[in-house]
Amino acid sequence: MKVSIEPMKFCHVPSVAAIEKMVYSAPWSEHAFINEILDNGFASYYVLLIDGEVAGYTGIWVILDEAHITTLAVSPVWQGKGFGRSLLEHAIAEAAKKGAVRITLEVRVSNLKAQALYKKLGFTPCGIRPNYYHDEDALVMWLDNLPSFCERNGFSVVKTPAAERDWEG
Secondary structure, X not given: OOEEEEEOOHHHHHHHHHHHHHHOOOOOOHHHHHHHHHHOOOEEEEEEEEOOEEEEEEEEEEEOOEEEEEEEEEOHXXXXXXXXXXXXXXXXXXXXXXXXXXXXXXXXXXXXXXXXXXXXXXXXXXXXXXXXXXXXXXXXXXXXXXXXXXXXXOOOOOOOOOOOOOOOO
């Protein structure tokens, strides 16, 4: 089994949107993902590929020295196998490379499994966003000092210039 995490390309969007529909009650559309990766200069999106097929994805925004994980999902077929953690660690490392020193995310208050993963990696609950998901509140979590996190976990923190997007394929 060949596993990789790569920048999201246009050809990945239909598979990403299909996973989105499987795992979220209010899924983003293909158009929303395309807008994020084409029109949002703060955004970077990545796909988890298993034997060339999209099995998960994540996205971040980096604005000045702060990052926001906008989305993270793994296909139900591949959940519980550590791929969510791999995507999360990749997003953190990429945010640090882009100059972020802290990162935040929102998670459903009922999603204890995801919260446990985030806490395991050092995220701290910092507040509640009422009705964030229209049907449920979100727990806001932060991870500070990304360079130290990356160093402790063996991730490179060498800042890289903004990558050119490859929309072929």
